Amino acid sequence: MEVRKLKALGQFLRSRRERIQPAMVGISGKYGRRRTPGLRREEVAELAEVSTTWYTWLEQGREVRVSRDVIERIGRALLLSPEEHLHLQRLADYDRMTDPSASPINGIDTGLRQIVEQISYPAIIATFRTDVLVWNRMASIFLTDFDSLPKEACNMTRLVFTDSSLRQNITNWDEFARYGLAIFRSHYDQHPDDPVLEAFVKRLLADSESFAKLWKLHDVQDKKAIRFELNHPGAGPLTFTLNSFSHINGNSDIHLCVYTPVEGTLTEQRMLEFAGQSML
Incomplete structure (x- = not known):
């Protein structure tokens, strides 16, 4: 996957994670006092049933293998809209837009x-x-x-x-x-x-x-x-x-x-x- 697309994938995941309040997904005080807005990475990983390390690498734009099932679980964990979910799939190369070239x-x-x-x-x-x-x-x-x-x-x-x-x-x-x-x-x-x-x-x-x-x-x-x-x-x-x-x-x-x-x-x-x- 292209470097900029990996970076875009990571940035998109982080932006969606930071907008979710813990109460929206039934989380309350499990990981102590919060210093940043939204969910923590480990909370998203737990909701999506993936490892925290793996999800962190994904947000950091590292080149890791991503299955469609995992992408769908992350999308559900982040409460993505249908359009946002489709965008996430495209960023992960599971639903490509037509190449303008x-x-x-x-x-x-x-x-x-x-x-x-x-x-x-x-x-x-x-x-x-x-x-x-x-x-x-x-x-x-x-x-x-x-x-x-x-x-x-x-x-x-x-x-x-x-x-x-x-x-x-x-x-x-x-x-x-x-x-x-x-x-x-x-x-x-x-x-x-x-x-x-x-x-x-x-x-x-x-x-x-x-x-x-x-x-x-x-x-x-x-x-x-x-x-x-x-x-x-x-x-x-x-x-x-x-x-x-x-x-x-x-x-x-x-x-x-x-x-x-x-x-x-x-x-x-x-x-x-x-x-x-x-x-x-």
Whole structure:
């Protein structure tokens, strides 16, 4: 297993262990006074029915053989959510994500670009690194002016954490940023041999205090429909549901994101009116 992936596995286990209070798993005072938050390593080992030494080596990122059964027992001991449990299995190489190098992007098909341009709502196509490759006019109007950005700046993770105007406009920024970063973290941990991702994270850790703070949590998440609330300076309050569609035309590296107005709000009316005015 790759060195960075072993390290990611250890860091993830420690982060989940430290968030669990002893009372949550029926432990009380067995190992004396506590100096650090969460469970002790020996407590996790006991709950998972593995040796303390072996579990300690696993947390330290040492190269040890891990069976699927043991991984599942550790996941249960740490009270992992289904998504966190899947992430742990992937880190242990029992449920690999598709290797992005197997489906490199050699440009986006013209037909895909036309589809995105014809969508009436803000829509983008992005990579698993969150690089935005294609966007429509509505995305440039209501998200950010992609047309004016250099190619290297068209990255949703970087924009969410470093674009002060966008951050100010997103009224549920904390929820949205945590969700997006948790998805990004899942991909990062599963691709330890990706130097582009490694360099990107190092830069963002230096550029964004908020990113650095959330990065330490090791939260992971699979894609789902999520609410996106925007206070647009021209159109006013807008509420969308962000839906993602993966494996576009068999390419596992790209996904389509569509920001659909929530029914029962004035979002679609305000959006279309403002977009119409901007064409005048």
